[in-house]
Amino acid sequence: MSTGKGRGRPRKDPDRLARWTPPEGWSRLVAWVSPEEKKALKHVAVDAGVSVADLVRALAGGLAAGAITHGELLGHVERGRDVMEKIPTLFERDDRFRVVDRPRAECAWVFEGAGTGTEKLDGTNVRLTVRSGLLVRVEKRRNPSKAQKQQGIVDGWYVDAAEGAEDKWIQAAARNTDVSGWPDGEHPCEALGPRIQGNPLGLEEHRCVPFNVQVPAYEDVPRSYDGLRDYLATLDSRFAPGHLAEGIVFHHPDGRRAKIKRRDFA
Incomplete structure (x- = not known):
């Protein structure tokens, strides 16, 4: 009598056992x-x-x-x-990374009605320094490494963007941005465009949008799970009309922020 393990229950559709054949020349990477x-x-x-x-x-x-x-x-x-x-997400996530109707404690101020909702732009965080209406410095955000975080370094910082291939699209966005009307100072921005983060807004050229000058704000943004889910499902971008806004970032007067994206919902 055989003591080996049985083959188990057969599949309902034996044809589904056929394996996918990759194109010629493809190989498997493990x-x-x-x-x-x-x-x-x-x-x-x-x-x-x-x-x-x-x-x-x-x-x-x-x-x-x-x-x-x-x-x-x-x-x-x-x-x-x-x-x-x-930037913390407003709600906790399940094991599929979708948000659930359970607000995160650090975002309680949003549900209490504090802060202003602005359009979330999907790009790369940069900082432009302006003097007398002229761009004098372009920086990109650098975040601490895993080792640095273990040493207690939590907050990121800005470093100069390179002139070469590594940061060419950041530099292109900075060059295409009209800063002539900006006040002197350092302006954190979102660099956007055809070669940055998939260009979800369908922009035809690269540019930078300063958080403290031009990011569109929305009035009467819902502050509940169901309300935000329904609101974001059809929210038109104020920055690129005709495209759905990626999400909302709430800004507290003291500098705190919290975000929610349309894709966060199931």
Whole structure:
């Protein structure tokens, strides 16, 4: 009498057992990742609306086609990972990274009615320094490494954007931005455009939008889970009419911020 393990219950549709055949010349890439890394990949894939496999292929395809350099890719990965940490999302998330109707404690001020809702722009965080209506410095945000965070360094800082290929789209956005009417000072901005973060607003050129000057504000933004879900489903961008706004960032007078995106909801 055999003591081996049985084959188990047969599938209802045996034809589904056929394996997918990759195009000629394709090969399989296998990598072992930690639970934290797997979670990060899944989070980005969910936000992008693709599978993890498609996400990896898109990154590899961009590198192969020269659409992005390895330096740019690393910079975007670091920025994309840390952007999720620097502005808290209004609600807690489930195991699929979708928000649930459970407000986060640190965002209680939003549900109490404080702060102003502004359009969330999906780009790259930069800082432009202006003197007498002229652009004199372009910086990009640098976030602490894992080792630095373990040493207690939590907040990010700005470093000069390079003139070469690594930061060419940031520099292009800065050059295309009219700062002649801006007051003297350092202006945190969102760099946007065709080659930045997938260009969800369909912009035809790169530019920077200063948080303290031009980011569109919305009146009477709902402050509940159901209200925000329904509101964001049809919210038109004030910055690029005809495109859905990515989400809302609430700004408290004391500098605190909290965000919610349309894609955060199931």
